[in-house]
Amino acid sequence: MDLLANLATGFSVALTVTNILYCFAGVLLGTLVGVLPGIGPVTTVAMLLPFSFSLPPESALIMLAGIYYGAQYGGSTTAILVNIPGEASSVVTTIDGYKMAIAGRAGPALGIAALGSFFAGTVATALVFVGAPLLSSIALKFGPTEYFSLMVCGLVASIVLAHGSVIKAIGMVALGLLFGIVGTDINSGVRRFTFDLRGLADGIEFVALSMAIYGLADIALNLERKETSTSIVKAKIGRVLPSLSEIKHCIPAILRGTTLGSILGVLPGGGALLAAFAAYTLEKKVARKPRHFGEGDIRGVAAPESANNAGAQTSFIPMLTLGIPSNPTMAMMIGAMMIHGISPGPRVMTDRPGLFWGLIASMWLGNLILVILNLPLVGMWVKLLRMPYRLLYPSIVVFCCIGAYAVNQNVFDVYVMAFFAVFGYICMKLDCEPAPLILGFVLGPMMEENLRRSLLLSRGDPMVFIQDPISLLFLVVAAGLLLVVALPAIQRTREAAMQE
Amino acid sequence: MTRIKTGKDFWSGIMFLLFAVASLYFSRNHSLGSSGEMGPRYFPVVLGVLLGGIGLLLIARAILNGDEAVEGFGLRAITILVIGVVLFGFCIQPLGLVISTAITVVTVALADRGSRPVTTGLLALALIVLSVGVFHFALQLPLPVWPSL
Numbered sequence A: 001m002d003l004l005a006n007l008a009t010g011f012s013v014a015l016t017v018t019n020i021l022y023c024f025a026g027v028l029l030g031t032l033v034g035v036l037p038g039i040g041p042v043t044t045v046a047m048l049l050p051f052s053f054s055l056p057p058e059s060a061l062i063m064l065a066g067i068y069y070g071a072q073y074g075g076s077t078t079a080i081l082v083n084i085p086g087e088a089s090s091v092v093t094t095i096d097g098y099k100m101a102i103a104g105r106a107g108p109a110l111g112i113a114a115l116g117s118f119f120a121g122t123v124a125t126a127l128v129f130v131g132a133p134l135l136s137s138i139a140l141k142f143g144p145t146e147y148f149s150l151m152v153c154g155l156v157a158s159i160v161l162a163h164g165s166v167i168k169a170i171g172m173v174a175l176g177l178l179f180g181i182v183g184t185d186i187n188s189g190v191r192r193f194t195f196d197l198r199g200l201a202d203g204i205e206f207v208a209l210s211m212a213i214y215g216l217a218d219i220a221l222n223l224e225r226k227e228t229s230t231s232i233v234k235a236k237i238g239r240v241l242p243s244l245s246e247i248k249h250c251i252p253a254i255l256r257g258t259t260l261g262s263i264l265g266v267l268p269g270g271g272a273l274l275a276a277f278a279a280y281t282l283e284k285k286v287a288r289k290p291r292h293f294g295e296g297d298i299r300g301v302a303a304p305e306s307a308n309n310a311g312a313q314t315s316f317i318p319m320l321t322l323g324i325p326s327n328p329t330m331a332m333m334i335g336a337m338m339i340h341g342i343s344p345g346p347r348v349m350t351d352r353p354g355l356f357w358g359l360i361a362s363m364w365l366g367n368l369i370l371v372i373l374n375l376p377l378v379g380m381w382v383k384l385l386r387m388p389y390r391l392l393y394p395s396i397v398v399f400c401c402i403g404a405y406a407v408n409q410n411v412f413d414v415y416v417m418a419f420f421a422v423f424g425y426i427c428m429k430l431d432c433e434p435a436p437l438i439l440g441f442v443l444g445p446m447m448e449e450n451l452r453r454s455l456l457l458s459r460g461d462p463m464v465f466i467q468d469p470i471s472l473l474f475l476v477v478a479a480g481l482l483l484v485v486a487l488p489a490i491q492r493t494r495e496a497a498m499q500e
Numbered sequence B: 001m002t003r004i005k006t007g008k009d010f011w012s013g014i015m016f017l018l019f020a021v022a023s024l025y026f027s028r029n030h031s032l033g034s035s036g037e038m039g040p041r042y043f044p045v046v047l048g049v050l051l052g053g054i055g056l057l058l059i060a061r062a063i064l065n066g067d068e069a070v071e072g073f074g075l076r077a078i079t080i081l082v083i084g085v086v087l088f089g090f091c092i093q094p095l096g097l098v099i100s101t102a103i104t105v106v107t108v109a110l111a112d113r114g115s116r117p118v119t120t121g122l123l124a125l126a127l128i129v130l131s132v133g134v135f136h137f138a139l140q141l142p143l144p145v146w147p148s149l
Helices: A003-014 A017-035 A041-052 A057-082 A088-102 A106-140 A144-161 A166-180 A206-224 A244-266 A272-286 A299-314 A316-322 A328-339 A347-351 A353-384 A389-408 A411-429 A434-457 A469-486 A488-499 B008-026 B042-065 B075-109 B117-138
Strands: none
Touching: A003 A017, A003 A106, A003 A353, A017 A041, A017 A057, A017 A353, A041 A057, A041 A206, A041 A328, A041 A389, A057 A088, A057 A106, A057 A299, A057 A328, A057 A353, A088 A106, A088 A272, A088 A299, A106 A244, A106 A299, A106 A316, A106 A347, A106 A353, A144 A166, A144 A316, A144 A434, A144 A469, A166 A434, A166 A469, A166 B008, A166 B042, A206 A328, A206 A389, A206 A411, A206 A434, A206 B075, A244 A272, A244 A299, A244 A316, A272 A299, A299 A316, A316 A328, A316 A347, A316 A353, A328 A434, A347 A353, A389 A411, A389 B075, A389 B117, A411 A434, A411 B008, A411 B075, A434 B042, B008 B042, B075 B117
16 A cells, blocks of 8 residues: 555656646636536536547546536525525525625625535545555455456435435336346357347447436426526625634534545445535534524534535445445446446456546545635635526537537437437436436446356355355345335435425 | 325326336236345336335325316427537537537527527537537537538
8 A cells, every 4th residue: 555656657648738727727617616506517517428438537537526626616606695506515505605695794604614515625635545455455356256246235325315205216226227228248259129220239328318318308397497596695795714713613614524524425326415414414414512503503514514425425435446326427437437338346446546546546636625715716616606507407408419419420319319318307307316217327337247246256146245244234234224215204304304 | 185086196107107117017027036036127126116005106196186277388498408418419420519519509509589590609619619618628628519521
């Protein structure tokens, strides 16, 4: 574990002029997208995937990653100033953040959000640097049996930790797996579910599917909702830095948020959103009195903001080391890697160390850029909030169309996107979450492959999944999660948490 | 808020069931293989069974326990969007990026009831400039810009 060597490799890649520029572009775009209502990091990453093809893979991943955690910063800005969470993970920040803004303390709120996020980002990046090689070395010892069970466990965890009906989510996973195997079967060369369409011989284009669901269907849903007017806080923002005593006051909150966020980010289904919620809940219970949560307690901003940034960064760990996405944005990252011909998994670290460590190093760099960027630019972000959706959504449609065409210069993919837009719309209307579908889609071919190899090695004996100790462990955890979520008590807690 | 029998759960169940049937039917010509040597039909069958089970479960739950109604299923927005996308697909190769973008923007703007022709026109112009600038000049993507005569 040559930590120093890895750090050196990482920063040598991250600090090239090109990559700094892409990092900057990514976090800027991410903040923008986090501020704008109606479009989020998932949609943006989905839209940019086809275009990232023309970039070197390191730069592409650096930029896309920047969008994801940059959006966390952007989302908090609108949460505090306008009581509208730009990102789902900023919902919690609205509670105390907006109250602070009304009381004329918008500046310190924004400041502590930025500082807490930066601290969390630094810690999380360090964790990734240290933890990734550990995890990779363990994972390299996995055989197909362990891998299959790990994927099952990962999919189950993402279902359980997400919102909505568990049964429907399982169905969506299965559907995603099914869509994932459309195309030519590697083992037998047989074409499955292609209906003699040449465009499907290589499978359903990931980019077309993801843009259809997260871009187009999302627009359809947004258009159906009545538009509400946003009243921007007229209060002056004033000094953006919290006072030293306020910072000291927040240190425990930031530490707790960072810790909780780092742990929760790694879990499949986790990431920024879950981290923020959990951190706020924890802080409410544990923070030193006097507490003013709900009325403008600055720790109510510090804790979730640190947590959501830590969560966003550590959610890269399973993706980078195991090739298992813990949330849809990570699934997009895997898609981006696959577009560049890199198969995600524990080998990435050894096969492409520059990419691996460079990406991680760039995340810290991105955090730095964000802190420097955001504090002065807050005014500009606020003005952008006035961008009407009627200008935004046709732009998204056009970019999606161009993107879908540009991946393979194939008009067929545009039609595929159109088809899945309708499908995605129907699913979301029926409360079937698309995230498990995307995760299943990404993992589908690999799961089948691992299942096949595993059964081949065991001569057809399915018991091998239970006999192998590591595989058994994963399956027990998966079963346990399903059981836990089925308990009525947990169901009530989940629903309550989702309502908040 | 469970009221009717054929709501979200019911139709989700139907959807999963349809896909289950499709999975089993459209793989019928492939070999199942054995456990030790999975054929191309093996995984589709496994998934089909899983999907079918879930579909039936959801339908049963909807009928027995009551279901939530689907809210506001409006075909207008999604249909207009899809038409816009499909038109882009038709037009991009023969007519190029400039015209396709214009057509798509104008079509898709119809989904917004409050849109005005001038705004839409300006938006289309802006997007054309942006798209050609970014995708053709900056990123050098092989996209036809003008009609191929």
